[in-house]
Amino acid sequence: MKRAAVRLGVAGGCACGLAVPYGAGYAQPAPAPAPAPAPATVSPESVVDITVDGAIRHPISPLIYGVNFGTTETLKDLRVAINRSGGDSASAYNWRIDARNAGKDWYYESVPCDPKAINDQFGPRFISLTRKGGAVPMISLSMLGWQAKLGPDRSRLASFAITKYGPQQENDSVGMFDAGNGFKPDGSPITDNDPHDAQTPSDAQSEQDRLRHLVKQFGADGVPYVILDNELSLWQLIHRDVHPIGLHADETAQKVIEYSKAVKAVSPKAKIVAPEEWGWQGYHYSGFDQQYAITHGLDHTPDREGMTAGMDYVPWLLTQWKAAGHPIDVFSLHFYPQEGEYSDSDKPEVQRARNRSTRDLWDPSYKDPSWINSVVALIPMMRQWVDQYYYPGTPIALTEYNWGGEHQMNGATTQADILGIFGREGLDIATRWGDLSPDMPVYKAIKLYRNYDDHGGAFGDISLQTHTPDPDEVSAFAAQHGADGAITLVVINKRLDAQAHVRISLSNLPDHGKVEAWQLVDNALTRKPDTSYTHATLTATLPQQSILLLVLPQPKPAKQGKKASGKRS
Known part of the structure; x- marks a missing residue:
């Protein structure tokens, strides 16, 4: 599973656009209007007054109604505009053998992908099922430098095999008993593993070849968005079997420039999406600094004090990319709330946190009460960063988010609030992380915006x-x-x-x-x-x-x- 929240390496929870036409779709027959019923007597002070001004308006991007790994049926029913293939496994996906390494999410195992899966996560089938569902595909390329390999008959391989490295704290008791979690029984990490045990080296040329095959199969327009990997500043945690040292800020900047050139050489029209950073500390500190801070704290981190000259990590990346030309076309981040919202909890305090924490997306007067302990105002901050440090008007994207409570009405009201905020605040692209099924209240909240009458009825495309x-x-x-x-x-x-x-x-x-x-x-x-x-x-x-x-x-x-x-x- 995706780990959405990490603070200094300690688990805190779990680890522009292309236009898509859509119509109003009021096709369902309706009974004749009835007179408005007389309202019940309500004291004036208990009435919530809402005002709508039709004179103040702006367009809403249809690409804010996106998902990750949506099935064809989900894409059709929710009229999803964009479907993302990403996450931790994308960093170690091997397109030549259609296999992925799950990293820390599942015992660092390399496993074959399932071509029969209805939401096939990677490979050409993902593009096919997405286009069949009427959505735009957004794929991720690997920049990790290592990719999954398989054993005989496409069998699984483990990066920390118990038979090779000895007893460990945990192991995969359901899929591969020999796969350990990389920590000895006393809690100390295994550091002398051979990265070739379950992975094989890769480079920009290999990923360029992958893209070349996709363009040959689907045409230049078939791969409209290319994401450059996933949460690079967490590689030392999620993929420590092959990348135990966190990336320095300049390494991240150069990787994106190198792989962007490789993509553009094959598909000049493809829009490059980066940096896909994981959350609050990933916005401000490089992977190397986050790793350093685990034992030394955040007061004096090497990259921030030296390499970036005191600048926050992500804004500094934007300055480097602007100096290099125009290597990215869409500026993307991830965000998960940090007060336990991203969970199944139905405790009243968690539900109230869900209700208020959507302010993190927009409100400059809201100070996040979690360990973040700061004003986030994510969408305005992202817009300000690209306008100041990159190219004004660059599309901004939130390619992973989830507020939890997926099987509760509290989760549904939160999801509806989030979609409304995206449109009001002018976000360009958003893709929700997590599974969706028609029996979920969250699913129905999305449907209320996109296909409430099963005939294409949708929320408007001009925000008031x-x-x-x-x-x-x-x-x-x-x-x-x-x-x-x-x-x-x-x-x-x-x-x-x-x-x-x-x-x-x-x-x-x-x-x-x-x-x-x-x-x-x-x-x-x-x-x-x-x-x-x-x-x-x-x-x-x-x-x-x-x-x-x-x-x-x-x-x-x-x-x-x-x-x-x-x-x-």
């Missing part, structure tokens, strides 16, 4: 300015469809144990009309009776932990009659 008084309790997002003018509003009641009465005031938008409604509550996505609104005001009551989608279709202009000929009869 929306304000709510306390987004930790009730958040809201609005957008309009450029094609037919329909207005869509998503209202999210994050409260764990109380309903929410909302009053939505519209300005610079039609002041009356029909209202269609869909609601996700108790893991059921259903259509509610149609109503109407007047005086530019809508009211609704949302159950606890629920999501409401309101669609305000705009009437088509009346057809003009034939021009009179001027002749008298």
Whole structure:
């Protein structure tokens, strides 16, 4: 499994774009609008006032509705725009034998890929299933310098075999008993292993050959996005069997330049995505400095004090890449919240953390209360970094994120909040990490944005300015469809144990009309009776932990009659 959060090497939890057309899709027959029901008596102070201003707007990138390793059916049903192939195994994927090394995620085993898997993670089949699902593929190339190898008859190999290196703290008791975790029973790491045990050397030429084969098979447009590896500043943890020393900042910068040139030589139109760093410390410190800090602390780290002259690691990389020309086309990072949100926990304190921690994505007044202990404001920070240190307007991408609670309504309300934030804040690309299945509330939250009526009905593609008084309790997002003018509003009641009465005031938008409604509550996505609104005001009551989608279709202009000929009869 993917390890999403690492602090100084100690587990803290678990370790531009190409346009994609889509339509409004209001194909489902609807009953005639009913008069709006008289609202129940509610004290004014308990009403949540939401405002929407149609005059303040900007486009929403369809590529924010992306996933990692989506199946063809998932891509179709959720109308996913972009599908990413990445993660820790991508660093050690061997395209010549279709095998991967799982690194620290699974006992450093090299294993054959399964060509029958419906979400085949790597190789040409990933591109095929993605295109079949109507999405854009985003593949990862390996820069680790080592790749998986297999034994006779494509058998597994272990980097820390117990039969070779002796007893270890843990071993794979289900797949390969001989595979250890690389730590002796006393907790000390095994450091004298032979990296050739389960891997084989690789280089930029090999990955260029891989891309050349893909372009030959799918054409230049078939490989639109190429990611340069995964979380390089964690190689000394995730892939310590072959890369026990963390990368220096200049090594990372040069690797990206070298492999970018190799990609562009074969596929000049491919968009290069980097640096794919893992999280807060990966933004600020090189792999070498993170490893150094485990025993020496962060006060005086070698790369930061010398090589980058006090600059944060990732902004410094951008300056080096700009000096080298234009080696990356999309600036990408990963982010996972650090208060236990990325888990299955349904404890109230964790659920409340999910409700508030989406502020890490956008709010410059929110100080993260976890060990991060700082303002993150991730999307504005990324935009500021590319504008200041690279090329203004460079697309920014969040290619891994997950807030957990996937089988809870709390996770669904959080996911809906995140998608709304992505559109409002102008993120260019986002791909959610983690499995998805139709029975999951999180899946249905995504469907509410992308295919709520099973006929292509989706949230609008033009963001409208929306304000709510306390987004930790009730958040809201609005957008309009450029094609037919329909207005869509998503209202999210994050409260764990109380309903929410909302009053939505519209300005610079039609002041009356029909209202269609869909609601996700108790893991059921259903259509509610149609109503109407007047005086530019809508009211609704949302159950606890629920999501409401309101669609305000705009009437088509009346057809003009034939021009009179001027002749008298």
